[in-house]
Amino acid sequence: MPIRAHPVVLGTIIFIASETMFFSALFATYYDLKSTAPGTMWPPPYVHLDELSPAFGTFFLVASSLMMFPLMRALKKRNMKAAYGWLYGGIIGGLGYIGSALHGYAHQGFNMHTSAYGSIYMALTGFHVLHVVVGVIMLLGLYFGLQSPALRVDKHGAAEAITYYWHFVTFMWFGIYSTVYWIR
Numbered sequence: 001m002p003i004r005a006h007p008v009v010l011g012t013i014i015f016i017a018s019e020t021m022f023f024s025a026l027f028a029t030y031y032d033l034k035s036t037a038p039g040t041m042w043p044p045p046y047v048h049l050d051e052l053s054p055a056f057g058t059f060f061l062v063a064s065s066l067m068m069f070p071l072m073r074a075l076k077k078r079n080m081k082a083a084y085g086w087l088y089g090g091i092i093g094g095l096g097y098i099g100s101a102l103h104g105y106a107h108q109g110f111n112m113h114t115s116a117y118g119s120i121y122m123a124l125t126g127f128h129v130l131h132v133v134v135g136v137i138m139l140l141g142l143y144f145g146l147q148s149p150a151l152r153v154d155k156h157g158a159a160e161a162i163t164y165y166w167h168f169v170t171f172m173w174f175g176i177y178s179t180v181y182w183i184r
Helices: 007-035 052-066 068-076 080-106 116-145 157-183
Strands: none
Touching (some): 052 068, 052 157, 068 080, 068 157, 080 116, 116 157
């Protein structure tokens, strides 16, 4: 018998594909604005990005994403104590990322009304933070859902789907971080 994906996992993968297209449009907009910037000044001279907060945020997000692997292993082995621990660490990592992003927003000298750069910067990073918030909410739902009998008897489709989404959020951050802080 062929192996089929759990319907929730398949739906999540299709959703991730659509979100990838959404972020691709934002990346295309960023690079189009960069290529047509007057005097090839991109970002504008008044933009001074704090690189420390996003670096900490990246650490939190990557650590949180890596915790999803042992979480799934613990679930499959029915080791609920370990699953709770790994999931708790993942939630804390997501909250750490959100905190570092908010810190960065509070200390930047521009906003989405300042210029085209401010608009696309806020769109790229803001929508990503929104995805992280949704991911943390899903992780919290999974944390409280670990008490469900379904997760205790080899029904891990929802947990797997949530971890896929969380990996997607982390992967997308690599593209955003590289674009905004390295390539400029």
